[in-house]
Amino acid sequence: MISPGSFIAQLGEMGTVGLLISLVVLFVVAFKLLEMVMQTVLVAALSGGFYAALAYYIPGIGFSVNSLLFFTFLGGSLYTGYHLLSQGYSIAKLIISLPVKMVKSLVKLSRNTLQSFREMKEDRTGSEEK
Numbered sequence: 001m002i003s004p005g006s007f008i009a010q011l012g013e014m015g016t017v018g019l020l021i022s023l024v025v026l027f028v029v030a031f032k033l034l035e036m037v038m039q040t041v042l043v044a045a046l047s048g049g050f051y052a053a054l055a056y057y058i059p060g061i062g063f064s065v066n067s068l069l070f071f072t073f074l075g076g077s078l079y080t081g082y083h084l085l086s087q088g089y090s091i092a093k094l095i096i097s098l099p100v101k102m103v104k105s106l107v108k109l110s111r112n113t114l115q116s117f118r119e120m121k122e123d124r125t126g127s128e129e130k
Contacts, residue, residue: 036083040076047075 051071055063 040080040083043079044072044076048072050075 048068048071051068052063055061055067
């Protein structure tokens with residue numbers, strides 16, 4: 001039997017905390033992945049339903065299982081491609097903005113440092129003249 005005090009002491013170890021954080025991150029990633037899979041399945045089902053409605057309401061189009069599967073596969077594939085491209089765009093936008101922010105902060109830091117050096121120089125020359 002583990003006493004509550006020893007359990008809390010074991011929890012305080014760095015390895016245990018790291019494992020708990022990793023477990024939480026794993027659950028978040030798995031939830032996001034499951035959400036994307038369910039959205040893809042929904043879009044694929046709607047694509048198949050679109051073909052079925054098209055074949056039912058337009059007399060010139062015959063219904064076939066191969067065409068239904070093709071529409072389903074095409075809808076799911078296009079949605080997955082769109083989702084991956086939009087995620088890639090947002091990640092690329094973030095990655096590109098980081099160096100720009102770093103350069104801006106370095107320029108601001110150098111301006112502030114240069115301004116403080118100028119003020120110190122003016123203070124020295126002003127006190128020497130008196």
